[in-house]
Every structure is written in structure tokens, then in C-alpha cells.
Amino acid sequence: MRLLQNELFRRSSEKRPVEEDPRQLHLFNEAEVSAEEKPVTEEIEVPAHTRQKPRRKPLPEHLPRVEVIHDIAEEEKICACGTTLSRIGEEVSEKLDIIPARVQVIRTIRPKYACKGCEGVESEGGAVRIAEPPPEMIPKGIATAGTLAYVATAKYADGTPLYRLSKILERYGIEIPRSTMASWMVMAGDRCRLIMEMLQRELKSGVLINCDETPVQVLFEPGRANTTYSYMWVFRGGDPQKPVVLFHYAPTRSGDVPREILEGYQGYLQTDAFSAYDQFDRPGSRIVLIGCMAHVRRNFVKVIDARGKGAKKTGSAEVALEYIRKLYAIEKVARERKLTPDEIRALRKKEAEPILKEFKAWMKGRLPQTPPKGLLGKALSYALNHWHKLIRYLEDGRIPIDNNMAENAIRPFVVGRKNWLFNGHPNGAKAAATLYSLIETAKACGLEPYQYLRYLFERLPFARSEEDHLALLPQMLTPEQLTRSLQ
Structure with missing residues (x-):
């Protein structure tokens, strides 16, 4: 019973305090250490010391800066002697400001062209001309690469269930059922099949x-x-410098x-x-x-x-x-x-x-x-x-x-599982394996998950050759490349 209670409620860390008794190192040949024996203690004098004042970590340089100037009134810039005060410097403080996710609609406009002189005449020149729609991860869908990256990061990197994400979007006035978002993830995972094959080859290099x-619970598994x-x-x-973290359902x-x-x-x-x-x-x-x-x-x-x-x-x-x-x-x-x-x-x-x-x-x-x-x-x-x-x-x-490297790699999945509990279909579990692989590999390579997924989803529809796909692996990218792509 005590072991079961510890498994359920104790802290997960297995670290133990180091024994203070210096003689313990000489007792390894004994079957048991006497419980009654007390360590020898000695009083020592600890000299006075100075402690450094903790310093706040500076805010990242890549974040945009908005300058707000708080100046004194113009009449206060005149000295009592009548001389105008000169500016001799300034004091600058930086505070972090967070604006909730910006939601926008991308309107893709494709002008149509026709020849009025050929109107009513059957000819190749009289046909209506219009640009081909650009390749997308989900053709004819409403989700852009940024939307897919946002949903995937929220669920698989942050462990947010899709029903909660649906409620979050409702606050912006957007109604997207979780079933729709689930189908997005399945389709996105399926489009990344060749990327996964390349990651598997890289894994064995x-x-x-x-x-x-x-373990993971999956509903509607055939025959189970x-x-x-x-x-x-x-x-x-x-x-080891840019490892692959491959999930497989x-x-x-x-x-x-x-x-x-x-x-x-x-x-x-x-x-x-x-x-x-x-x-x-x-x-x-x-x-x-x-x-x-x-x-x-x-x-x-x-x-x-x-x-x-x-x-x-x-x-x-x-x-x-x-x-x-x-x-x-x-x-x-x-x-x-x-x-x-x-x-x-x-x-x-x-x-x-x-x-x-x-x-x-x-x-x-x-x-x-x-x-x-x-x-x-x-x-x-x-x-x-x-x-x-x-x-x-x-x-x-x-x-x-x-x-521990494998156990640490699988921990994000275990944390997410506590929130979303199960996968609704084997296809969803396979998509989860793909997206977890992409996200955790990106993190292991020093990339921000959302930025990488957005970069990948924007360029993957245009990839044709094996070289095109190879260039989209997390191992081939740097954080600076992803940051520039978003600017």
C-alpha cells in the first residue's frame, strides 16, 4: 500500500540527499548499516560571505520594440534662472507586453480574363483565363499554413485538447468544430509522409x-x-548535435x-x-x-x-x-x-x-x-x-x-495524453506520431516548433524532388532562417 501511494502521489524525481556521514563509504562490505548508529558531528564556524543580488534576464533581442516616451512638461524644461534645460541622457526600462494571437483572413484574388473580340466564337483564344490556385497543404480548405501550425503546436507541443482550442477560437468569434481541426491534423500528417521517411533514414545515420x-488508448481500432x-x-x-526524435504508432x-x-x-x-x-x-x-x-x-x-x-x-x-x-x-x-x-x-x-x-x-x-x-x-x-x-x-x-534521453523525448507525449486522454481513430494516432516527430525533432535541433511547422507547411506543397523535401528537415534549418521567413 505504501509503495502504491508513493507511485501515485510522490514526486517523480529519484534524487536522494547525499549522506552526511563520511564513514559510510567504508561500510559497503557490510550487509546492513546499523540503524542505531548516529553520525559523528562536529561544529564548524562558517565565515561571513556576500551574496550577489539576482539579476533579471534581459528580454530577447529579436522581439520588436515599441518606444513610449514619458517626458516632463515643456514649462518644466526652463530652469529658475531662465535657461532652457539641456538633455543629458535618458533612463530606459523594458517591460514585456503580450498581445493575444492575431487572427486574420487571407483573401486570395485571382482575376479572370477573356477576349471580347472572340465572344461567342469557339476558339482557344476566346477561353477565359485565370491563374492556377497556389498549392496548399489542404486544397479548398480554410486553414492556412499558419493555422495548421498553430493548431498542431497547441495540441502536440502544449498539450491543449482540441475541444479547448475550439473554445479559445470562439472568443475571437470563430467557430471551428474540433472534428474539423482533427481532420486537419490527419491531412497534415499524411502530407508529411516523405519527410517522415527521410527522418527515419536520418535516425539510423x-x-x-x-x-x-x-501505452495510448485509441478508439475504433479494427478488431479491438x-x-x-x-x-x-x-x-x-x-x-547528436541535431538529433532525430521519431515517434511511431x-x-x-x-x-x-x-x-x-x-x-x-x-x-x-x-x-x-x-x-x-x-x-x-x-x-x-x-x-x-x-x-x-x-x-x-x-x-x-x-x-x-x-x-x-x-x-x-x-x-x-x-x-x-x-x-x-x-x-x-x-x-x-x-x-x-x-x-x-x-x-x-x-x-x-x-x-x-x-x-x-x-x-x-x-x-x-x-x-x-x-x-x-x-x-x-x-x-x-x-x-x-x-x-x-x-x-x-x-x-x-x-x-x-x-x-533518459528517450524517456525525456517521450515525456511531452505523456503530458499531452493526460489532457486529451485518447485518440479518436488510428488515423489520428498516426498523425499524432508524425506531428510529435516534427515538433520534438525541431526542438532538439534548437528550432521553435510553431515557426518550423509554419515554414514546413508553407513550402511543402511546392516541394517536388527529393532535394526539395530534404531541405525542409529540421536538421537543415537554423533559427535565423525561420525568423527571417516570418518577417
Whole structure:
């Protein structure tokens, strides 16, 4: 019951306070740490110090500025001696002003032309001439590229359900049913099919792919009840500087999904311990499966959470977490020093490998003394059963210690799911996978989602060749290009 309550209500962070007792590092060989033993304390004198006054972060330079001058009255510009005051400077302060979304109607006018001299005569010259309508994402629809980008960003980047967005537009006097907006998203997603194929190829161009999956409820799935869960998969890979975040909807959680997506890929694959990935952990596989230390830590955190707030005991779970904390401390040092992959590998070889060997030996000694079906027994068994995958991150400095990059990539979808709860149709789920892919990849490449989607939707109807489509990938664009396109 305590564990269930913690799963429902506790904070999601797994960070733990570092023990203040410096002797704890020498107690790893003990099965338990005495609960009655109190740390030795020593009074120290803290010297006085000065604290910097916090400074407000300046407003972005790219925002337009509107100058408002507050001047003194003209009669106050005359000194008591009769001399006119001279301006010697000014004081400037900047405040942020937000104007709600500007809604406008774009009227496309196509003049018609005809020859009066050929009137009534059947000839090619007598036909009415008019310019072809410009290509659009949704031909004959009322939604421009900006409208589609706005709706997609609101739902998939900000987690706003379409029925709420419909209410927001009503405040502007615009009545657009959520069913209409849903169909817009499906059509927009379908038009981006070739872009998605290119992103999938780009995903497999790097040396590492992180993968994760989460359930999603989809209605009107053929042959399935509405209460049956489907799954949204996420893959993060490609160039580490401009990565691809690829979402893929599937009605199943079977290993066929990652096998299809990763066909032809050769490199590292980092995941949790879900059995669908075991197919890659075999001799001769072109894919090297990497484990996740965060999942090991999570299991030991559950042991502590199940004790309840009143428990004062310090034992095996804390010892395990201290080992893991030291491993993460090494990774933090590597990040702060901005080490190269070769330097990270050398650092891990020197400092992390001995800790891992000691950690494994401690767990193997502790496992026979622990009930296998208890939380601690499960945590120990999980770590030891997947140990060969957990230590593979030592091989290459480009591999992280955990799969948090995939979990962070899928988090926006999980947050949005809490608001819109389910997808109304499989087509909507596929469109969601496409638009989440575009938005999260744009964010990972440093692009603002709305600006990128608007840029994409304006130019995609004119793309004809593969080069045209390739130029629209987030990896090919810069924030400056998007900003100029909106001016």
C-alpha cells in the first residue's frame, strides 16, 4: 500500500540527499548499516560571505520594440534662472507586453480574363483565363499554413485538447468544430509522409539510438475493443548535435516494431529491459544492446519508498544507491569538463569500472540473503540479470549511462495524453506520431516548433524532388532562417 501511494502521489524525481556521514563509504562490505548508529558531528564556524543580488534576464533581442516616451512638461524644461534645460541622457526600462494571437483572413484574388473580340466564337483564344490556385497543404480548405501550425503546436507541443482550442477560437468569434481541426491534423500528417521517411533514414545515420514506448488508448481500432491499449514508440538517434526524435504508432508492443524501424541499422541501441529488445542481444547481431542504469536505481528507490515516511532504517537499498550515485558523479564530471568521447572512455575505465566491479560483488553477496520476491530481491535480480548490458556503456564515450534521453523525448507525449486522454481513430494516432516527430525533432535541433511547422507547411506543397523535401528537415534549418521567413 505504501509503495502504491508513493507511485501515485510522490514526486517523480529519484534524487536522494547525499549522506552526511563520511564513514559510510567504508561500510559497503557490510550487509546492513546499523540503524542505531548516529553520525559523528562536529561544529564548524562558517565565515561571513556576500551574496550577489539576482539579476533579471534581459528580454530577447529579436522581439520588436515599441518606444513610449514619458517626458516632463515643456514649462518644466526652463530652469529658475531662465535657461532652457539641456538633455543629458535618458533612463530606459523594458517591460514585456503580450498581445493575444492575431487572427486574420487571407483573401486570395485571382482575376479572370477573356477576349471580347472572340465572344461567342469557339476558339482557344476566346477561353477565359485565370491563374492556377497556389498549392496548399489542404486544397479548398480554410486553414492556412499558419493555422495548421498553430493548431498542431497547441495540441502536440502544449498539450491543449482540441475541444479547448475550439473554445479559445470562439472568443475571437470563430467557430471551428474540433472534428474539423482533427481532420486537419490527419491531412497534415499524411502530407508529411516523405519527410517522415527521410527522418527515419536520418535516425539510423548515427552510432546510438535510444528507444522507449508508452501505452495510448485509441478508439475504433479494427478488431479491438476501445479499452485495449496501443503503443506509441519513440526513437532518438542520428547526429547528436541535431538529433532525430521519431515517434511511431503501433497497435502492439511486440518486437516486430523496433525490428521494422531499425532495419539496416548498425550501432548501439539503448533501452530498458523490456523483452521485445532481447532479439538484438544475440551473437552476430549488428546492433549492440545497452542497458539503463536509471532503471536499476529506480528499483532500489522503490525499496526505500515502500518503508514509509516514518522508517529510519538505513540498509542495502541505500548502499546500492550510493554506488549508483558515485557512477553518476563521474558522468557529471565528464559533462562539466566537456570531455571528448575518448577522454570519457578513459575516465570511466579508471574510475567507474572499479566501482561497478565492487557493486556487482556486493550484490552477488547480498542476493542469497534476500527474499527473491521482495522489492529488494527483485532490484538485485534485475541488476544482476542485465549486468552485461549495463556495463557496455564503458566501451564508448558516446554512450550515456542511462536511457533518459528517450524517456525525456517521450515525456511531452505523456503530458499531452493526460489532457486529451485518447485518440479518436488510428488515423489520428498516426498523425499524432508524425506531428510529435516534427515538433520534438525541431526542438532538439534548437528550432521553435510553431515557426518550423509554419515554414514546413508553407513550402511543402511546392516541394517536388527529393532535394526539395530534404531541405525542409529540421536538421537543415537554423533559427535565423525561420525568423527571417516570418518577417
